[in-house]
Amino acid sequence: MSSNIRSKPDQVLVDIADYVSQFEVSAAAIDAARLCLLDTMGCALDALDFPECTKLLGPVVPGTVVPHGARVPGTNYELDPVTATFSFGCMIRWLDENDTFTAAQGSHPSDNLAGILMLADYLSRRRAAAGERPLVVRDVLEALVKAYEIQGCLAIENDFKKVGIDHPLLTRIASAAVLTKMLGGPHDQIINAASNAWVDSSLAAIRHAPNTGSRKSWAAADATFNALRLALMAVKGEMGYPAILTAKHYGFYDARFGGKPLKFQRPYGDYVIQHSMFKFVAAGMHSQSAVECALRLHPLVKDRLDDIERIVMHSQDALMRIMYKTGPLYNPADRDHCAQYVVAVALIFGRLRATDFEDAVAADPRIDRLRDKTTVVEEPRYTKDFVDPEKRSSANAVQVFFKDGTHTPKIEVEYPPGHPRRRKEFMPVLRSKLEASLARRFAPEQRAWILELSEDAPRLDRTPVHEFVALFVP
Numbered sequence: 001m002s003s004n005i006r007s008k009p010d011q012v013l014v015d016i017a018d019y020v021s022q023f024e025v026s027a028a029a030i031d032a033a034r035l036c037l038l039d040t041m042g043c044a045l046d047a048l049d050f051p052e053c054t055k056l057l058g059p060v061v062p063g064t065v066v067p068h069g070a071r072v073p074g075t076n077y078e079l080d081p082v083t084a085t086f087s088f089g090c091m092i093r094w095l096d097e098n099d100t101f102t103a104a105q106g107s108h109p110s111d112n113l114a115g116i117l118m119l120a121d122y123l124s125r126r127r128a129a130a131g132e133r134p135l136v137v138r139d140v141l142e143a144l145v146k147a148y149e150i151q152g153c154l155a156i157e158n159d160f161k162k163v164g165i166d167h168p169l170l171t172r173i174a175s176a177a178v179l180t181k182m183l184g185g186p187h188d189q190i191i192n193a194a195s196n197a198w199v200d201s202s203l204a205a206i207r208h209a210p211n212t213g214s215r216k217s218w219a220a221a222d223a224t225f226n227a228l229r230l231a232l233m234a235v236k237g238e239m240g241y242p243a244i245l246t247a248k249h250y251g252f253y254d255a256r257f258g259g260k261p262l263k264f265q266r267p268y269g270d271y272v273i274q275h276s277m278f279k280f281v282a283a284g285m286h287s288q289s290a291v292e293c294a295l296r297l298h299p300l301v302k303d304r305l306d307d308i309e310r311i312v313m314h315s316q317d318a319l320m321r322i323m324y325k326t327g328p329l330y331n332p333a334d335r336d337h338c339a340q341y342v343v344a345v346a347l348i349f350g351r352l353r354a355t356d357f358e359d360a361v362a363a364d365p366r367i368d369r370l371r372d373k374t375t376v377v378e379e380p381r382y383t384k385d386f387v388d389p390e391k392r393s394s395a396n397a398v399q400v401f402f403k404d405g406t407h408t409p410k411i412e413v414e415y416p417p418g419h420p421r422r423r424k425e426f427m428p429v430l431r432s433k434l435e436a437s438l439a440r441r442f443a444p445e446q447r448a449w450i451l452e453l454s455e456d457a458p459r460l461d462r463t464p465v466h467e468f469v470a471l472f473v474p
Contacts, residue, residue, distance in 0.1 A: 009191050009242040012262060016150055016173070017190040019268035020181045025145045029270030030461070033141040036148070038454050039278055039430055040098050040110040041472065042437035045074045046282075046354065047094035049440065052332075056218060057087040068125040070118040073472035074441055081115075081122040082228050089114035089221025095354045096217070096336050099418070100285035101148070101276045102392055105155035106318065107167040108285075109276060111220035112147035115175045115228045116140055117469065119182055124466040135182075137468050138461040143178045145273050150174035152272030156389075157263035165256060166204040168223035173197040175227030176234075185235045192240025196230045198252050199244065209325055212334040265389060275392060278418030280429055282354040284337045286319035288416035290396035294346035297400060300408045301347055305366060307402045311374040313343060314397040314412075316382040324376045332357035343398060344370035385414070394419065442474065 008014075047053045058077050059065075070084035071077065077087060089111060092098050098110040117140060124134035151174040160167055176197040180190045206215040234240070245252045245262070253261055281291050290313060301308065315324075323339040335341045335357040344367045345356050355361065382395040397412035415421045417429060434454065438447040450471050453460050460468075 007243050007246075009195070009240075010245040012245055013191045013194050013240075013242070015268065016177050016194050017187045019150070020146055020177045020190055021187050023146065023268065023270075025142045026270050029145045029273055030138070030141050031457070032273045032276075033144045033148075034457060034460065035278075035430060036099055036110055036144065036273060036276065037113065037137075037141065038434055040092055040113050041073060042434040043095065043097040043110075044088060044091035045437040045441050045472075046097065047091040048074050050094060050354070052214060053090055053094040053217070056090050059083060068122070068129055070122040070125075071469050071473050072118075073469060074474065076474060081118045082225055082232070084118040084122070085115045085228050086218075086221045086225040088118055089224045090218045093220045094217045095282040096284065097279050097282040097354065099276045099278045101152045101155065101272055102285065102318070102386060102394055103152065103155040104157055104159040104387060105161060105167055105170070106285060106322075107151055107155050107170055108220065109148035109151045109171075109174070109272060111168070111171045111224060112151065112175045112178070113140075113144060114221060115179050115224040115231075116143045116147065116182070117465070119179055119228060119231075120465040121469040123182070124464055128464065128466055134464040134466055136461065137463045137465060139182075140465060141461065143182055145270050146181075146268075147174040147178045148273040148276065149268050149270060150177060152276075153264060153266060153268055154262065156265045160201075161204050163257060164204055166202040166206065166219060168220045169198075169201050171220050172200075172223040172227045172230075175224050176230045179228050179231035180234050183231055183235045185231070188240075189234040191242070192238065193227075193230045193234035195240035195242065195244045196234070196238075197227060199241070200226070201252075201256055207337065208322070209327070209334075212337060213331060214333050216333050216337075275420050277394065277416065277420070278423075278426060278430060280417040280426070281342070281352040282336060282357075283342045283352060284319075284323050284339075286316065286394060287323055287339050287342050287396070288418065289394055289413035290315065290319075290339060290398060291342050291346050291352050292413045292416060293396055293398035293411040294343045295350060295352075296411050297398060297408055298347055298350035301400050302350065304402060305348065305370070307404065308370065308373060308400055309403045310401045311343065311347075311370060312399050312401070313339065313374060313376045314379040314382065314410075315339065315376055316386045316395060317378055318383075318386055319396070320376055320378055326371075329362065335362060338371075339376055340371040340374040341367065343374060344368075347400070382414075392419075442472075446471065 070081040176193040180193040325338040385393040395414040399410040
């Protein structure tokens, strides 16, 4: 027989609600959030070049338009904020190009921007129409910092994938809490929304052989979509589940996490957004430094591809569990999470673009020949430094051996270009990524407005959200 006496809310829920309600975000974190915002906008716009993504966008019922609704950047869709969140979330994550946070559980905190920006646009448009003060971009940045922090701190010490749980669970929890606060929900409603977010935990099978598929590109969109739905329900008074984690047998710990409680390395603050890693190529985060190694080796091997005997890649445990993949690769989602594939393309072509995961490029027989010649071995130091809170490196090394006994140098990269330790060096790359994304989508005058605003931090921060989003409407 089980006792039906309800306990106080689990401490994990209380800590999240306390943080969302009370924490004051630092100026340094706002500076980092600004970069994350602009990079994520560019990543989302790039996805519009891919029909497999765009077929998922828009209203559930074709032709539906919501007055004063949320505008989906890069499109002409004007939708209810929940549906807009799914569309924008698909765009953000489709190419696996948005920033990441490496931890026991790798994840993409920038996925949270989908709900935050779409809700902020909707609220701002309604307020402006009623003659009230709209939200400004600074409000979006503060919400983004907090969503990054919740998602990242949950991931630092807790490997959800080890028990088969897909990491968008963390996005749903972080977004549900932050979006409830944006809607004006008090402390208890934030707890209710967050508790509901813990209830559903998806299988990580969609990211791993032999099931890797395009759902991994819209799973986070589904998480943010549901987070906003839960937040809207919470502020209407929908109940929460105070012991959702700790309840015997049926709570998250016993039913999904092997009976173990969550571990936390640090209290919530603004650490995560300042330690997230930007991507310089559209591929799995663990392989970013491997791609850089291969690009450096390209001039030494491009004319000797047929002479290659073997390729040896030294890596961390995280990559080997997630991206060391043999056998056929069935789709772009399969290929962008195959370490041997991304290294082979970089060695052959001296580049790695999102289009290089499509069937036309994948049909080049040289790619699979090099994949078959590639061995990935764990370097214990890389594995240790990957989770070291003072380093959080994402190291790889690549060396090519030829049939005549000669070999290239062993190229090692501990911190990929988008790592916080190389952020200053990476700034021109971030700007060029944004410029290229805008150039494919907007007229010169519109591009100039966006770039000018992006370089004026004080003006950007005080720009009403609905005016900011309007800049990204064709």
